[in-house]
Amino acid sequence: MIETIKYTATEELADLFTQNREIYNEGCPDFMNRKRSEALDKFVKTGIPSRKNENYKYTDLRPVFQNDFTVLPRYVQQQIDLHELFHCDVPQLNTHLVLLINGWYYGHNRKIGQLPNGVVLGSLNHVCREHPHLIEKAYNQLAGISDDPIANLNTTMAKDGLFLYVPDDVKIDKPIQIVNLLYAKENTFAVQRNMFVLGKNSEATIVFCDHTLNHNYYILNNLSECFLEEDSKFNFYAVQNMHNGAVNNTHFFADLKERSTLHTNTLTLNGGLVRNNINVKLNGEYAHADLNGLTLADEKQHIDNFITIDHRVPNCTSNQLYKNILDNKASGAFSGRIHVLRDAQKTEAYQRNNNVLLSETAEMNTKPQLIIDADDVRCSHGATVGRIDEDALFYLRTRGIGEKEARLMIMFAFADEVLSQVNIKVLRQRLEELVNRRLRGELGPCQTCSFNFRKP
Amino acid sequence: MTEQDKILDTVTKQEYKYGFVTDIESDTIEKGLNEEVVRLISAKKQEPQWLLDFRLKAYRKWLEMKSPNWAYLKIPSIDFQDIIYYSAPKQKKQLNSLDEVDPELLETFNKLGIPLEEQKHLAGVAVDAVMDSVSVKTTFKETLAERGIIFCSFSEAVREYPDLVKKYLGNAVPYADNYFAALNSAVFSDGSFCYIPKGVRCPMELSTYFRINAANTGQFERTLIVADDDSYVSYLEGCTAPQRDENQLHAAVVEIIALERAEVKYSTVQNWYPGDKNGKGGIYNFVTKRGICRGDFSKISWTQVETGSAITWKYPSCVMLGDHSTGEFYSVALTNNHQQADTGTKMIHIGKNTRSLIVSKGISAGVSNNSYRGLVKVASRADKARNFSQCDSLLLGDKCGAHTFPYIECSNKTAILEHEATTSKISEDQIFYCNQRGIGTEDAIGMIVNGYAREVLNKLPMEFAVEAQKLLQISLEGSVG
Numbered sequence: 001m002i003e004t005i006k007y008t009a010t011e012e013l014a015d016l017f018t019q020n021r022e023i024y025n026e027g028c029p030d031f032m033n034r035k036r037s038e039a040l041d042k043f044v045k046t047g048i049p050s051r052k053n054e055n056y057k058y059t060d061l062r063p064v065f066q067n068d069f070t071v072l073p074r075y076v077q078q079q080i081d082l083h084e085l086f087h088c089d090v091p092q093l094n095t096h097l098v099l100l101i102n103g104w105y106y107g108h109n110r111k112i113g114q115l116p117n118g119v120v121l122g123s124l125n126h127v128c129r130e131h132p133h134l135i136e137k138a139y140n141q142l143a144g145i146s147d148d149p150i151a152n153l154n155t156t157m158a159k160d161g162l163f164l165y166v167p168d169d170v171k172i173d174k175p176i177q178i179v180n181l182l183y184a185k186e187n188t189f190a191v192q193r194n195m196f197v198l199g200k201n202s203e204a205t206i207v208f209c210d211h212t213l214n215h216n217y218y219i220l221n222n223l224s225e226c227f228l229e230e231d232s233k234f235n236f237y238a239v240q241n242m243h244n245g246a247v248n249n250t251h252f253f254a255d256l257k258e259r260s261t262l263h264t265n266t267l268t269l270n271g272g273l274v275r276n277n278i279n280v281k282l283n284g285e286y287a288h289a290d291l292n293g294l295t296l297a298d299e300k301q302h303i304d305n306f307i308t309i310d311h312r313v314p315n316c317t318s319n320q321l322y323k324n325i326l327d328n329k330a331s332g333a334f335s336g337r338i339h340v341l342r343d344a345q346k347t348e349a350y351q352r353n354n355n356v357l358l359s360e361t362a363e364m365n366t367k368p369q370l371i372i373d374a375d376d377v378r379c380s381h382g383a384t385v386g387r388i389d390e391d392a393l394f395y396l397r398t399r400g401i402g403e404k405e406a407r408l409m410i411m412f413a414f415a416d417e418v419l420s421q422v423n424i425k426v427l428r429q430r431l432e433e434l435v436n437r438r439l440r441g442e443l444g445p446c447q448t449c450s451f452n453f454r455k456p
Numbered sequence: 457m458t459e460q461d462k463i464l465d466t467v468t469k470q471e472y473k474y475g476f477v478t479d480i481e482s483d484t485i486e487k488g489l490n491e492e493v494v495r496l497i498s499a500k501k502q503e504p505q506w507l508l509d510f511r512l513k514a515y516r517k518w519l520e521m522k523s524p525n526w527a528y529l530k531i532p533s534i535d536f537q538d539i540i541y542y543s544a545p546k547q548k549k550q551l552n553s554l555d556e557v558d559p560e561l562l563e564t565f566n567k568l569g570i571p572l573e574e575q576k577h578l579a580g581v582a583v584d585a586v587m588d589s590v591s592v593k594t595t596f597k598e599t600l601a602e603r604g605i606i607f608c609s610f611s612e613a614v615r616e617y618p619d620l621v622k623k624y625l626g627n628a629v630p631y632a633d634n635y636f637a638a639l640n641s642a643v644f645s646d647g648s649f650c651y652i653p654k655g656v657r658c659p660m661e662l663s664t665y666f667r668i669n670a671a672n673t674g675q676f677e678r679t680l681i682v683a684d685d686d687s688y689v690s691y692l693e694g695c696t697a698p699q700r701d702e703n704q705l706h707a708a709v710v711e712i713i714a715l716e717r718a719e720v721k722y723s724t725v726q727n728w729y730p731g732d733k734n735g736k737g738g739i740y741n742f743v744t745k746r747g748i749c750r751g752d753f754s755k756i757s758w759t760q761v762e763t764g765s766a767i768t769w770k771y772p773s774c775v776m777l778g779d780h781s782t783g784e785f786y787s788v789a790l791t792n793n794h795q796q797a798d799t800g801t802k803m804i805h806i807g808k809n810t811r812s813l814i815v816s817k818g819i820s821a822g823v824s825n826n827s828y829r830g831l832v833k834v835a836s837r838a839d840k841a842r843n844f845s846q847c848d849s850l851l852l853g854d855k856c857g858a859h860t861f862p863y864i865e866c867s868n869k870t871a872i873l874e875h876e877a878t879t880s881k882i883s884e885d886q887i888f889y890c891n892q893r894g895i896g897t898e899d900a901i902g903m904i905v906n907g908y909a910r911e912v913l914n915k916l917p918m919e920f921a922v923e924a925q926k927l928l929q930i931s932l933e934g935s936v937g
Binding site for chain 1: 528834849855857858859867873874877878
């Protein structure tokens with residue numbers, strides 16, 4: 001009789017890490033390696049989340065990890081020049097361009113343009129060795145308190161990613177564009193760890209793009225920790241454009257000090273399964289967070305935005321606006337939690353989630369939540385699920401606009417409320433064009449790059 | 457002490473006026489829960505085999521289940537072996553008229569202001585009073601019987617209308633539905649049963665009063681309402697309990713079945729003992745209420761005013777199976793001192809053109825926590841389903857919490873769902889406006905809170921609306937300055 005041992009993906013991943021621990025520790029500073037065991041324990045305890053986990057009620061990650069894939073605990077030198085392979089298709093987008101490959105800082109990055117004095121931009125792994133003082137104290141301070149198994153898995157396996165440090169009183173005018181490429185010969189599980197530190201009264205803008213360069217099956221576990229000191233300003237645009245077989249699991253943790261401002265915009269144009277976790281802690285008075293998101297999904301895509309905002313001190317403001325347009329068999333999920341802690345008086349927190357279903361088979365699940373432990377606050381949330389407003393459609397038709405065109409106009413207007421929040425003009429124009437084409441059902445995602453396929 | 461503190465102090469010192477104990481001989485069984493206890497309860501009630509089987513199935517299922525922990529509540533662990541599962545006021549013989557009812561018992565209900573006596577005929581309310589889970593008296597039975605309406609205690613229904621009970625029991629709330637429903641299915645001792653025949657409009661409000669009297673007992677009553685085609689009934693439920701130091705458990709189940717074009721309106725004023733101002737004692741109220749709009753064009757409407765209980769865990773729900781059916785939920789939940797409430801509803805749209813409306817008003821004061829938790833689910837075949845939800849929270853004082861956890865799950869593109877929630881406190885402007893017009897701060901707050909809750913109170917039948925308004929006023933007048 002053969003005894004079969006049934007392994008779960010959680011155990012497999014834990015074993016894989018334990019057996020290759022040396023390789024994971026290799027080239028990383030102690031403070032990074034010390035966090036691994038604790039994170040692993042937390043990961044194993046919760047396991048890969050299924051729908052039984054309240055936070056993953058609408059996103060089951062177990063099937064995702066059932067496919068075979070390889071992991072990359074060491075940097076793999078690419079045979080071809082990625083700069084040749086990838087061209088951003090946003091014309092005139094003037095940025096400091098940085099490429100990352102499968103979670104690793106690309107070894108042959110072209111020289112980044114002139115940055116203000118004192119700014120550190122580069123590989124996390126590299127900076128860990130060169131300037132450990134910039135990272136050591138803050139590393140895993142935000143992700144470490146999370147009990148999210150995927151965030152803990154990231155801490156367990158993380159080795160590299162992007163690091164940005166902006167010193168006090170420095171403003172970087174030009175956006176920094178980070179392109180995360182997924183390109184491997186085999187199905188791959190990539191882990192990426194980023195850190196953004198903004199000094200007092202500093203300012204930076206990041207455009208974060210995700211792309212898959214071939215049809216292999218990818219899981220990207222991408223975690224960013226972001227620290228905003230007093231009076232700093234940080235804009236973070238994520239443009240997610242991966243093929244339908246790819247899984248993108250992102251975590252964005254932010255800690256905001258007095259009078260700092262965070263602005264995020266998550267634009268999910270394509271991807272098989274996308275789960276974006278955003279966790280913002282308003283730790284200084286008069287801090288402000290503005291979180292926006294737009295999702296266009298069709299076929300069998302699944303997009304889940306999971307937001308938590310903690311108002312920990314008085315006088316902070318936050319605003320959330322998330323919109324989903326779902327077609328075919330796509331499913332969307334949204335969870336936004338505003339938590340106003342005791343004594344965080346004079347809080348203003350707003351949240352809105354609007355969704356449009358275009359087909360009989362699309363599905364939307366939303367749970368906007370308020371947890372309020374202070375009385376002098378203004379908090380509201382609203383959520384709607386519906387279809388195109390027939391009255392608006394009729395209005396346009398009475399003015400001689402054909403039904404198809406009128407529908408597109410309404411849909412576009414719906415999406416534009418989020419797009420108009422993008423403050424980089426060329427990027428906004430390009431996104432508007434992409435959304436427009438996408439709504440028309442034309443081959444939307446980055447047409448000009450031949451490596452972005454819709455179908456795996 | 458500032459003005460505000462003083463006012464808060466008066467509020468918190470408000471006596472719970474139903475906190476008396478009636479000295480009535482009661483027939484209780486030993487503490488503890490096991491299969492024998494379930495059999496004993498069934499035997500005491502001379503139940504048929506099928507009902508015993510139902511209880512045993514539920515009990516065995518309950519053993520496998522775990523106490524739910526997802527609510528935003530701190531629930532101390534409950535020792536289920538420390539509870540008496542059966543306590544009945546001793547009855548020597550069958551009662552025919554009120555004169556034969558134990559005078560102590562009558563006194564109890566008089567104190568509660570329940571129109572049990574014949575002289576209250578004019579009140580026009582048929583009452584089934586349930587004390588420690590046993591139905592003690594049903595009034596107006598004959599009047600109702602003329603129209604074919606069955607309104608009696610659950611045990612009586614099991615004896616006299618076994619087919620009806622068997623057909624509908626567990627329909628809306630299956631025995632394995634959740635932890636507390638399973639517990640109730642295993643040990644329920646009595647409750648009310650109501651059947652409205654085809655085409656009958658019930659001429660008066662039907663009412664049940666629940667009272668926990670004996671110490672250390674849990675109350676596990678079960679209500680089953682069946683509204684046949686084209687019928688209408690309005691049903692009221694009120695609850696009180698004596699003041700005690702220890703916590704007592706109340707795990708009830710209410711099931712409503714509405715057939716073709718039937719309409720059921722179910723109103724509750726829940727005023728179980730909430731515990732003292734330090735959070736000692738009080739009732740743990742874990743209730744499963746669910747209605748099924750089985751027929752087309754049927755309607756079920758829940759209205760609740762929740763002011764009592766140390767812990768409230770309650771989600772009156774509607775399953776809209778029939779096309780064009782409607783579900784409604786109106787709620788005012790008030791928590792003060794150390795009370796905790798996690799309450800809301802589930803609206804499940806399955807039939808086409810189904811509509812639901814949710815209006816929830818939460819009021820929290822003291823150091824209490826008050827949560828709204830609701831689900832609106834639209835199945836893929838529920839074309840043109842429509843829902844509107846509004847959940848407002850009012851905070852009185854800076855130590856309390858108000859939380860909102862709505863879930864919206866939509867799988868149909870023709871559905872339109874809207875959810876709105878706001879959280880606020882009474883603004884100084886509003887108070888100032890009233891002051892300016894010669895209205896004192898306390899009265900102003902009373903007015904504002906009542907105005908805030910009016911949308912829901914208006915849905916209550918007259919007799920209850922008055923009581924509910926008083927309840928709100930007692931606990932809230934001027935709790936902020």
